[in-house]
Amino acid sequence: MSWVNAVVQGILLGGLYALVAAGLSLVFGVMRIVNLAHGVLAVLAAFGAYVLGDTLGLHPFLALLVVVPVMAAVGYGLQRGLLNRALGGGELAPLLVTFGLAVVLQNALLEAFSADSRRLDLGSLGTASIPVTDGLAVGVFPLLAAVTGVVVIAAIGQFLARTATGRAMRATSDDRDAAALMGIDGRHLYGVATAIALATVAIAGVFLGARSTFDPAAGGTTLIFAFEAVVIGGLGSLWGTLLGGVVLGVAQAVGAAVDPAYGVLAGHVVFLVVLATRPRGLLPSAVTA
Amino acid sequence: MHRRTPSRPGPARTAVRAVAAAGAGLLTLSACGGGLGSADGDGGDGGDTLTIGYVTPQSGPLAAFGEADSFVVDQMTAYFADNPLEIGGTSYDVEIVVKDTQSDSVRAGEVTAELINDDGADLVLAASTPDTVNPVADQCEANGVPCITTAAPWQPYFFGRGGTEGSSFDWTYHFFWGLEDVEAVYQDMWSQVDTNRQAGALWPNDPDGNAWSADFPGVVGENGYSITDPGLYENGTQDYSAQISAFQAADDQILLGVPIPPDFATFWQQAQQQGYTPRIATVAKALLFPSAVEAIGDSADGLCTEVWWSPQHPFTSSLTGQSAQELADAYEEATGRQWTQPIGFVHALFEVAVAALTEAGSTDGQAVVDALSSLQVSTIAGDLDWTSGPVPNVAKTPLVGGQWRASDGGEHPFDLVVVSNSEAPEIPTAGTVEPLG
Numbered sequence: 218m219s220w221v222n223a224v225v226q227g228i229l230l231g232g233l234y235a236l237v238a239a240g241l242s243l244v245f246g247v248m249r250i251v252n253l254a255h256g257v258l259a260v261l262a263a264f265g266a267y268v269l270g271d272t273l274g275l276h277p278f279l280a281l282l283v284v285v286p287v288m289a290a291v292g293y294g295l296q297r298g299l300l301n302r303a304l305g306g307g308e309l310a311p312l313l314v315t316f317g318l319a320v321v322l323q324n325a326l327l328e329a330f331s332a333d334s335r336r337l338d339l340g341s342l343g344t345a346s347i348p349v350t351d352g353l354a355v356g357v358f359p360l361l362a363a364v365t366g367v368v369v370i371a372a373i374g375q376f377l378a379r380t381a382t383g384r385a386m387r388a389t390s391d392d393r394d395a396a397a398l399m400g401i402d403g404r405h406l407y408g409v410a411t412a413i414a415l416a417t418v419a420i421a422g423v424f425l426g427a428r429s430t431f432d433p434a435a436g437g438t439t440l441i442f443a444f445e446a447v448v449i450g451g452l453g454s455l456w457g458t459l460l461g462g463v464v465l466g467v468a469q470a471v472g473a474a475v476d477p478a479y480g481v482l483a484g485h486v487v488f489l490v491v492l493a494t495r496p497r498g499l500l501p502s503a504v505t506a
Numbered sequence: 507m508h509r510r511t512p513s514r515p516g517p518a519r520t521a522v523r524a525v526a527a528a529g530a531g532l533l534t535l536s537a538c539g540g541g542l543g544s545a546d547g548d549g550g551d552g553g554d555t556l557t558i559g560y561v562t563p564q565s566g567p568l569a570a571f572g573e574a575d576s577f578v579v580d581q582m583t584a585y586f587a588d589n590p591l592e593i594g595g596t597s598y599d600v601e602i603v604v605k606d607t608q609s610d611s612v613r614a615g616e617v618t619a620e621l622i623n624d625d626g627a628d629l630v631l632a633a634s635t636p637d638t639v640n641p642v643a644d645q646c647e648a649n650g651v652p653c654i655t656t657a658a659p660w661q662p663y664f665f666g667r668g669g670t671e672g673s674s675f676d677w678t679y680h681f682f683w684g685l686e687d688v689e690a691v692y693q694d695m696w697s698q699v700d701t702n703r704q705a706g707a708l709w710p711n712d713p714d715g716n717a718w719s720a721d722f723p724g725v726v727g728e729n730g731y732s733i734t735d736p737g738l739y740e741n742g743t744q745d746y747s748a749q750i751s752a753f754q755a756a757d758d759q760i761l762l763g764v765p766i767p768p769d770f771a772t773f774w775q776q777a778q779q780q781g782y783t784p785r786i787a788t789v790a791k792a793l794l795f796p797s798a799v800e801a802i803g804d805s806a807d808g809l810c811t812e813v814w815w816s817p818q819h820p821f822t823s824s825l826t827g828q829s830a831q832e833l834a835d836a837y838e839e840a841t842g843r844q845w846t847q848p849i850g851f852v853h854a855l856f857e858v859a860v861a862a863l864t865e866a867g868s869t870d871g872q873a874v875v876d877a878l879s880s881l882q883v884s885t886i887a888g889d890l891d892w893t894s895g896p897v898p899n900v901a902k903t904p905l906v907g908g909q910w911r912a913s914d915g916g917e918h919p920f921d922l923v924v925v926s927n928s929e930a931p932e933i934p935t936a937g938t939v940e941p942l943g
Contacts, residue, residue: 219751226747233744324565332569333797334767344778344805352751356779429772430801434567434609438742466745473748477739478711480748 222353223474224467229355231446231466232363233428235459237421238443238450239369240414246453247390247410250300250311254319255443256436258415261322262288262422263431267335277337277423285419292415296408304407319436326433334430337423362424369417370459376413377455386410445488451498460499556591556598556869558859559605559621561632561642562852566609567766570795571634571657574849577837579604582856585825591860594867603627607638615641622649628869629862631655631855633848636662636713643667643678652874653678654858656851656887660684660900662713674898677871679878681858681890682851685717687905687929688812689725692788694928695810695907696731696760698939699786703731706753706784708746708763708773711738714791718764734758741766746773750782761787767798774802785941786810788907796844799910799920806910806920808942813908815850815887818924819933823886824857830886844918851903854887888930904930909939 241255252258265287266280275283295318303314345357377383389396389403397403425431425439442465450461465484472483491498560579564572579602586600603625605617614632618641621627630653632642639655644667646653655663655678663680696705707722709715715738723733736752750773753761761784765773770792777783793799793811800806817834828836833853834845858881863869865877879898882891890901907926912919925939 219748219755222747222751226745230745327565327569332565332573334570334771334795334801335797336771336801336803338803343775343803346779346781348781352754354780356776358775359779428775429768430798431768432567432569434565434569435768442744469743470745470747473739473743473745474751477737477743477748480743480745481740 219352219474220471223470225349225353225355226359227467227470228463229359229363229466230470231463232366232459233359233421233424233462234366234442234446234465235462236362236366236369236417236424237439238446238458238462239366239373239455240417240421241443242447242450242453242455242458243373243410243417244414245447246455247386248300248304248311248407249308250304250315251444252414253312253315253440254322255315255418256438256440257319257322257326258288258418258436259422259425259439260326260431260433260436262419263337263426264326264330264335265419266337266423266426270337277339277427280337281420281423284423285416288419289412289416292411292413292418293408295415296411297404300411301404301407323433323436330433332432332434334432335426336430337427339427343427358427362428365420365424366462367459369420370455373413373417374455382406382409442484445484449488449491449498451501454498454500457498457500464499554596554598555601556593556629556863557601557603557625557627558856559603559618559625559627559630560855561605561607561614561618561621561630561638563609563614563634563638564604564606566607568607568609568635568638570767570797570846571638571848572606573795573843574837574846574852575604577840578849578852578856580840581826581836581853589825591863593863593869598869609637611637611641614638615645618642618645619649622646622651627651628871629654629859629874631859633657633852633855636666639663639680640667643675643680647675647677650677650871652862652871652878654855654862654878655680656682656855657848658682659688659714659717660896660902661717664897664900666713669897669899671897677875679858679875679881679892679899679901681854681887681901681903683812683814683903683905684896685721686725687902688790689722690929691812691905691907691926692762693726693729693731694926695788695909695939696786698925699941701759701785702757703760704756704758705731705733705760705762706749706756706758707733707735708749708761708765708770708789709735709738710741710765710769712741714764722762731760733762741769743769744772746776747780749773750777750780753777753784754780754782759785762789763792764790765792767792767795767801771798771802774805778805783943785943786939787942788812793910795846796918796920796922804912807912808909808940810907810909810925810939811922813847813906813922813924814903815847816906816908816922816924816933817845818936819850819886819888819904821850821884821886821888823853824884825853825860828886833886850886854885854890857885858883858890904933906930906933906935907939909937911940 265284269275269280303310346354348354446462450457468487469484473480562572591598607614632655634657636658639658709719734756788810817831819830861883862877866873888903892901908922910920
């Protein structure tokens with residue numbers, strides 16, 4: 218039963234990883250930018266929800282109504298004002314810009330909020346669970362996080378496949394110059410892509426902030442796991458990211474069931490094996506962003 | 507993403523290159539914090555100014571340890587401004603130079619070298635975790651500068667730096683409690699609750715977790731406690747179902763551990779989701795700071811931890827004459843925040859520095875360490891005695907046990923109540939352990 222439990226908990230964890238990684242995957246898929254500020258931006262969103270809860274008494278999920286549009290606006294501004302300029306400077310420039318942004322944001326948060334641990338309080342929802350069988354209980358909150366991850370990825374996938382903006386985005390991603398000849402404004406589209414990515418980061422940040430405590434330095438671990446999920450699944454592939462998240466989550470949970478020392482390690486090993494044997498990831502040519 | 511043009515790098519190669527670059531970025535990300543709040547001075551001009559260097563984590567993951575620093579340093583700066591130090595008949599102005607480690611042990615060593623070589627520090631102080639105090643002490647030992655440290659258990663400080671029964675250190679001195687104290691305090695708290703003497707252990711694969719897992723089972727086994735140790739996990743683990751299943755299978759009514767705060771918060775939420783409810787939980791490190799306890803939420807009510815300093819400790823400062831209560835009150839008034847345990851110990855660092863310098867009667871480094879080697883001083887952290895430590899270079903401080911209790915309408919959401927003083931009867935208790943749930 219403990220194996221079944223490990224796999225079930227691992228799948229739920231994987232859904233959360235996919236939720237966190239969705240924005241990273243989208244930004245890489247559309248612009249080939251690896252956003253190193255992704256983790257800190259999630260922490261920023263969690264602090265946003267915390268402030269709303271602290272001052273207005275908003276439930277973290279209600280706070281999403283404010284945090285998501287604000288982060289989307291931040292994303293659009295970030296892309297138009299900063300990252301689009303960096304894109305002209307070669308492959309490393311955007312990477313360095315997001316790296317610098319991560320350092321600046323982390324220290325700004327430390328100045329503003331101190332090093333205290335915070336948490337978004339969900340009340341009884343945080344600890345509620347559904348007993349399945351003896352020795353197997355599924356937490357309501359992890360289930361909600363996993364379902365949200367699937368919904369977010371499906372929604373982005375539908376957006377890219379079915380809307381005019383989504384198609385334009387894919388066209389720009391395939392060949393920006395040709396798309397521009399068709400009258401598509403790449404700068405604006407990139408802005409929209411980052412806006413969507415940061416909207417998903419906002420959702421992910423709130424889930425992460427309710428799941429455990431966070432402080433300004435909390436972005437690093439988040440970033441590493443999200444990054445591994447994207448790479449395992451296939452860079453730029455959204456459904457691949459979901460699969461990558463689940464593979465990573467299950468690897469960690471099953472590894473930990475063998476011996477807790479192997480939990481995080483098993484995830485890293487799977488990441489390395491995939492990178493060595495299938496550098497394009499498990500689902501490189503599925504629904505592409 | 508379909509990029510099939512042969513003249514361009516294929517997606518696979520782009521991916522690998524981006525991954526490699528991003529990986530390098532990830533590695534350095536943690537090393538690049540900002541130098542927040544470091545008050546760099548330009549001392550070391552000899553004359554009648556004495557320069558005390560203070561190394562502490564003020565940013566990065568350990569920053570909570572450094573939160574009391576600016577209060578204590580400001581207080582000490584004001585104190586020395588009014589009370590120049592009298593050493594061997596000469597009056598010295600004291601300058602305190604603070605350096606931030608950014609929670610990085612390599613940087614801790616580097617800033618210590620800066621203090622010694624650029625700022626001309628006569629004496630170096632450091633606090634908070636072996637990751638901070640060990641590199642600082644090593645740097646001072648290598649440069650022959652007196653160094654006083656605290657807020658790290660003495661075993662990793664002494665044995666972790668290569669100290670042995672036969673060989674000790676010439677320039678570096680430390681005061682804190684050790685593993686033997688926390689083992690005794692935890693067992694005393696366990697004995698106050700009716701349990702089956704089965705304990706589940708949450709030990710991470712870091713210096714603390716390694717030391718605890720090597721030492722605890724044998725010691726508590728003598729008293730009939732048996733420990734379920736599922737194995738050491740990595741800090742940052744996101745799923746604890748393996749540990750929770752193991753604790754449930756063994757019916758562990760006691761939980762103990764030394765996890766970092768976010769990991770404990772994750773574990774504790776999952777334990778409740780999966781129905782694991784111990785009768786008593788004694789947890790180190792994760793429950794040190796009130797902010798971390800508040801962040802856990804309502805379910806933090808009744809969790810136990812070790813207490814090295816509290817306003818109820820019956821000690822007074824040898825410098826300002828304040829009692830522990832008065833010092834904590836001054837902190838809460840100045841910062842608007844709840845007191846934390848490092849306040850008393852950082853204050854005591856400066857007390858020890860002054861006592862050693864006064865005793866030495868000189869600012870000469872050799873005279874200062876000679877004084878330190880046999881120093882006895884009563885501080886706000888307790889009576890320190892370097893002649894009777896477990897090893898040379900180390901003085902022990904008293905340790906008691908406390909339980910976090912939700913305060914209904916109190917000044918702070920949670921109060922730390924001292925519930926065990928078997929190891930330090932002079933510190934009053936305010937209750938006994940109440941079982942969880």
